[in-house]
Amino acid sequence: MADGRxxxxxxxxxxxxxxxxxxxxxxxxxxxxxxxxxxANDEEMADRIAHHRARRGxxxxxxxxxxxxxxxIAEAAGDDTALLVDCLTLWLSNLILAERDPDAEADRLIAxxxxxxxxxxxxxxxxxxxIVPDNALARRFRDAAGLANQRVAGIADxxxxxxxxxxxxxxxxxxxxxx
Numbered sequence: 001m002a003d004g005r006x007x008x009x010x011x012x013x014x015x016x017x018x019x020x021x022x023x024x025x026x027x028x029x030x031x032x033x034x035x036x037x038x039x040a041n042d043e044e045m046a047d048r049i050a051h052h053r054a055r056r057g058x059x060x061x062x063x064x065x066x067x068x069x070x071x072x073i074a075e076a077a078g079d080d081t082a083l084l085v086d087c088l089t090l091w092l093s094n095l096i097l098a099e100r101d102p103d104a105e106a107d108r109l110i111a112x113x114x115x116x117x118x119x120x121x122x123x124x125x126x127x128x129x130x131i132v133p134d135n136a137l138a139r140r141f142r143d144a145a146g147l148a149n150q151r152v153a154g155i156a157d158x159x160x161x162x163x164x165x166x167x168x169x170x171x172x173x174x175x176x177x178x179x
């Protein structure tokens with residue numbers, strides 16, 4: 001990464017990972033930019049998106065990037081910016097459903113993060129702790145998400161797992177258990 005810092009925040013559904021990531025971005029003391037990968041394809045998802053927007057408030061700029069995440073990062077990142085991407089797993093779902101290669105897109109993502117300035121916080125679901133999915137599409141998604149998380153964790157300065165609202169530092173910072 002050029003001049004900034006990269007944080008990967010992992011966790012399960014409703015673990016508190018987004019709230020934690022937002023707090024970390026706000027603590028950076030920089031211009032705040034939220035890159036959203038979700039699409040409001042139904043009423044329930046529209047409600048979730050509205051809840052997230054309301055919680056963040058007006059101090060955040062929002063960029064929607066359901067597919068073109070690497071380009072959105074390249075365009076929005078800067079030395080004076082704390083950029084929050086929420087979330088990589090929705091982005092991967094979008095890619096798979098659009099019949100795009102998640103491995104090639106992960107290459108593009110990693111290149112954009114490495115070249116971006118400022119603070120970049122990436123949120124992703126930890127999907128590998130449950131049972132093996134019963135269908136090929138779900139297994140493909142789980143595998144793509146697990147591999148992408150490993151690759152992003154490899155370039156991140158810090159990796160935090162959030163469970164029940166509690167952060168556990170896996171890499172970087174105090175409490176690093178990666179060594």
